[in-house]
Amino acid sequence: MDYIIEMLGITKEFPGIIANDNVNLQVKKGEIHALLGENGAGKSTLMSVLFGLYQPEKGCIKLKGREVKITGPLYANELGIGMVHQHFKLVHNFTVLQNIVLGMETVRGGFLQMKEAREKILALSEKYNLAVDPDAFISDITVGMQQRVEILKMLYRDNEILILDEPTAVLTPQEIEELMHVMRGLAKEGKSIIFITHKLNEIKAVADRCTVLRRGKCIDTVSVPETDKETLSEMMVGRKVNLLLDKKEAKPAEAVLQVSDLTVRAKHEGHTRDIVKKVSFTVRKGEIVCIAGIDGNGQSELIHAITGLSHTDSGRVIINGVDMTQKSVRFKNTHGLSHIPEDRHKYGLVLDxxxxxxxxxxxxxxxxxxxxxxxxxxxxxxxxxxxxxxxxxxxxxxxxxxxxxxxxxxxxxxxxxxxxxRNPELLIAVQPTRGLDVGAIEFIHNQIVKQRDNGCAVLLVSLELDEVMNLSDRILVIYEGEITADLNPKEITVQELGLYMSGSKKGVVNKHEE
Amino acid sequence: MKNKGIKIKKSDFGFLSSLFAVFVGLLFGFIILLCSNASQAVPGFLTILTGALTHGNKGAGQVFYYATPIILTGLSVGFAFKTGLFNIGATGQFIAGSFAAVVVGLTLPSLGAVHWTVALLASAAAGAVWGAVPGILKAFFNVNEVISSIMMNYIGLYAVNFTVKGSKTLFDSLRNQSLPLPESSHIPKMGLNLLFPDSSVNGGIFIAVLAALVIYIILNKTTFGFELKAVGFNRNASKYAGINEKKSIILSMVIAGALAGMAGGLLYLAGSGKHIEVVDVLPAEGFTGISVALLGLSNPLGIVLAGLFIAHITSGGFYLQLFEFSTEIIDIIVAVIIYFSAFSLIIRLLFSKISKGRGEVKNHE
Known part of the structure; x- marks a missing residue:
């Protein structure tokens, strides 16, 4: 069988840890090959080796049967290997067109020839169904669009092997659907795709074969259509995983968090805009309330206002009967509030x-x-x-x-x-499982449910619909800074929830429930 | 872990890399000596290394005397650096401290025995105020402390020159400098005059070492230091953890300023005939502090050693003139040393590669 790219016996060590231990990865031409593994299983390290960012201690890489030594990303690009990183590498104050040609500009007599580039890009975007506006600034377009720009960047460089590092982590369900479609189209055109993920649904939906890594070791490469999700997750984690959360009925008691008419105003260069508009809700002891919504609808600002990280313009936050609107973060933290912040690097940890x-x-x-x-x-x-x-x-x-x-x-x-x-009375968890694998997600979900059962009030913010449906006892939908629906997860479907989140449907919100 | 060869701990790499920087710096100095006058290069080089001790104990005393202010300015820069701030304004704080010391020294001789203590405290307070300004600007308006503290350097310099010149009680118009300070404001010798007769050394060196010890304890042992370092590493996470990050930034700068101010106080209260000269030149001690902090890797104890070393070769350098070399060679050597300590990361990598090559385990922590 001929493979377009083969990584054989790759071993890469870091102090105190073997990130890749004799790993094999073989990708056929025109296939979508999933790379599955828990966090820290060595997926990113393996791809960094393929992309020339790390040199392996042992093993070799073969391109179309010929052994190559990839010395850096530039050389990888020359060999036709392209990568879309989990965090996009785009210049925000450049246009889409400028970003795509960056580093590969056509120059004649010292002048940029953008016209040819534009034509090529438009042709590519048509061929692969990647709609972009070449003159829009990156800072003005959505995350999904930015991802299309990244993919076009690889296509513009005529890359044959495309590495997508957790491409769906930042997308909405609709955008994920679209991306899958694009990926299938690319594979049909003969491009080979390495798709790094830990979401089993997506692997089942789009991948042909799947290589599973666990703790730096290569477990197996399997054909996806012949393998079910349970087997895949078992291979990844090394034990049986319960994909469905097992939780008892909630027994909500008295109110712990009461938010009333909370408003947060953003001040940008003179003009102001309400990001959170007169939001009111209650979270009671022993229940998990989830704020669901598409990213950027005021979730972060709402949570920052409740936890004290940023100011509140009006309204009140009452925790355990005490008005804490103007209290310091330290006061809240020492009076029953625990907060799992959305950005672990920016807020959650002092990395040094x-x-x-x-x-x-x-x-x-x-x-x-x-x-x-x-x-x-x-x-x-x-x-x-x-x-x-x-x-x-x-x-x-x-x-x-x-x-x-x-x-x-x-x-x-x-x-x-x-x-x-810290045994909190109120636990605020913002995207607590963002970017985590099933094993870790299961663990964290169980911990949150355990807290609830111990009488903690939990306020969850999540962009993952599965998580919202699985974990919450009550769903509040936030859309453009307003709570637009108060739903029972048992009575609605994911599709319905999606409609609420995108603002095409609005529900009745009981504003005065206390 | 048993090793047959030399065991190199990770924490030693920093020290080794500084030693390496010193070695390269000296080597470079030697090459310059060779280039400018080959026949005198060897005795010249030996003078750099041992010149400070030419006059025996007196020379050693002078080294301690020179080291005192630069250890303190080094601590000022190093402390700020550990808390995530670049205090390039040690010079201005040094000037403010000198001025306060001179003012108290000349106007309050009635204090008697506590005169020098009050003058020294005044210098620390003035430095603290000078440091607080960039701290407040940084905390509340996110003004880069590098820019604001450079401004404070010049504001300090010209404000002090202006005030000294305009004041009859401070200014000696014949010599265009501040008046000599009374005996009661001089830092006591604390017995060092017996060990190092005829030198300018005084109790200031004890105060500097004590300050280093206090800073070491604050940074490594206390909750206060934990907070300051956390804010330096990640301001957002500190805020999230309930640390008052604005207060921490201001306090960091206040402490850094007090240290640099004290450096000024100790130098002008040394009783060695130092006066505030009304010239438009920034004193060197502030910027030397940056060199000391870099060479000492911002570690308070490393800073004491680095300060002593730089003082040692600087005072040795004076004797270079005997061999018709210019003393500026010392400045070049110091510059090369700093250059290489800035490379400490590369050098550390080099050391860890060497020790790995010997088949040793890298991480002992």
């Missing part, structure tokens, strides 16, 4: 602190961890060791591991461990 230090980030000032202003490092480490054990946090060097060096999933576990270990 050790694992143990990050685990006490909300508690280092408590008497147990300090004495007259001096930190009791032995207690901090003890606490760290306990949580590492309890939450199965994996790292290279235990409590002393630099948090920056950990995988995303384990970083998220650090935050979840820290916030849950």
């Amino acid at each position: 602190y050790s694992l143990a230090e990050n685990l006490v980030l909300q508690e280092y000032f408590e008497p147990g961890f300090q004495n007259k202003g001096f930190i009791r490092f032995e207690k901090v480490k003890e606490h760290g060791k306990r949580l590492i054990e309890e939450f199965d946090i994996r790292s290279g060097q235990g409590v002393n591991t630099l948090t920056r060096s950990m995988s995303g999933g384990n970083q998220q576990k650090v935050i979840v461990a820290r916030e849950i270990a």
Whole structure:
């Protein structure tokens, strides 16, 4: 059988961890090959090796049967390997056209020849159904459109092997549908696609074959149509995974969080706009309330206002009967509020602190961890060791591991461990499983349900419809800064929820439920 | 982990890379000596290394005297750096501190025994105020502290020159400098005059080392230091964790300013005949502090060693004139050293590769 690209016996080590251990990956021409694995399983490392960002300690890469040594991304590009990174690499104040030709400009006599480039791009976008406006600025277009630009960038360079690193993480359900369609079209035209993901639905929907990695080792390569989801997830995690969350009926008790008429106004260059408009809702003890909505409809601002990270323009936030609208973050944190923030790198962690230090980030000032202003490092480490054990946090060097060096999933576990270990009365979890694999998602979901059953009030914000449907006891839909529906997840379908989220349907919201 | 060869700990790489930078700097200095006058290069080079001790204990005392202010300005820069701020304004804070020390020294001789203490505290306070301004601007208006503290350097310089010149109680119009300070404002010798007779050394060196110790403890052992470093690493996460990040930024700059201010105080209260000269030149101690902090890798104890080393070769450099070399060669050597300590990351990588090549385990932590 002839493969277009083969990675044979790849081994790559980092201090304290073997990221890839004798991994094989063989991709046929014109196929969509999924690369499945948990966080930290070594998918990104393997792709970085293929893209020339890392040099493997052992193993070789063969392109069309011929051995090649990929020394860097530029050379990878020359060989026809292109990659769309999970976080797009686009210049925001350049137009779509400029971004696509960047680095490959046609120049005649020192002058840019944009006309030819434009024609080529328009032809490509027509051929592969990738609608873009070549003159729009990147900062003005949607995330889905930006992704199309990234794909066009690869096509413009005549790449034959396309690597898509978790391409669906940032997309809405409709955009995902569209992307799948594009991927099929590309494969039909003879392009080979390596599709990195941990979403089993998407693999089943689009991939031909699938290579599974687990803890740096290559488990197997299987044909997707002949393998069911349960088997795939078992291969990935190494044990049976319950794909459906097993949870008991909620027993909501008294109100813990009461938000009334909350308004947040954005001030940008003179003109103001209400991002959160007179939002009112209640979260009670023992229930999980989910705020569902498409990204950018005011979720972040609402949560920041509740937690105290940003200002509130009007309205009130009452936690456990105390008006906390104007209280400091520290006051809220020490009075029953725990917060799993949406951006773990920006808010959740001090990446240059050790694992143990990050685990006490909300508690280092408590008497147990300090004495007259001096930190009791032995207690901090003890606490760290306990949580590492309890939450199965994996790292290279235990409590002393630099948090920056950990995988995303384990970083998220650090935050979840820290916030849950404080026994909160109100847990605010914003996209707690963003970018995580099924094993970690299952774990975090179970932890959240456990908190609920212990009488904690949970406010969840999620963009993942599966998560919303699975986890919540009540769904509040947010659209353009307003709560437009109050739904029972048992009574609606995913499609209906999608309609509410896109604003094409509005429900009745009981504004005065207390 | 048993090793037959030399065991290199990760934490030692920093120290080794600084030593390496020093070595390269000296080597470079030697090459310059060779180029300018080959026949005198070897004795010239030996003078750089040992010149400071030409006059025995007196020379050693001078080294401590020179080291005192640059250790403190080094601490000022290094401390700010550890908390995520680049305090290029140590110079201005140094000037403010000097001025406060001179004012208290000349106007309050009635204080008697506590005169020098009050003058020194005044210098720290003035430095703190000078540091607070960029801190406040950074915390509330997100003004880059590099720019605002450079401005504060010049504001300090000209404001002090203007005030000294305009004041009858401070200004010696014959010599165009501030009047000499009374004996009661001088830092006590604390017994060092017995060890190092005839030198200008005084208790200031103890104060500088004590300051380094205090800063080390604050940064590594206290919740306060934990907060300051957290804000330096990630302002958003600190805010999320309930740390008052504005307060932390301002306090970092206040402490850095107080250290640099104290450097000014200790130098002008040394009783070695230093006066505020009314010239439009920024004093060198502030910028030397940046070099000291870089060479000491912002570690308070490293800064003490780096300060002593730079003071040592600087005072050795004076004797270069005996061999008809110019003393500027020392500045070049220091510059090369700093250049290479800035490369410390590369050098650290080099060391870790060497130790890996010997089949040793990289991470001992």
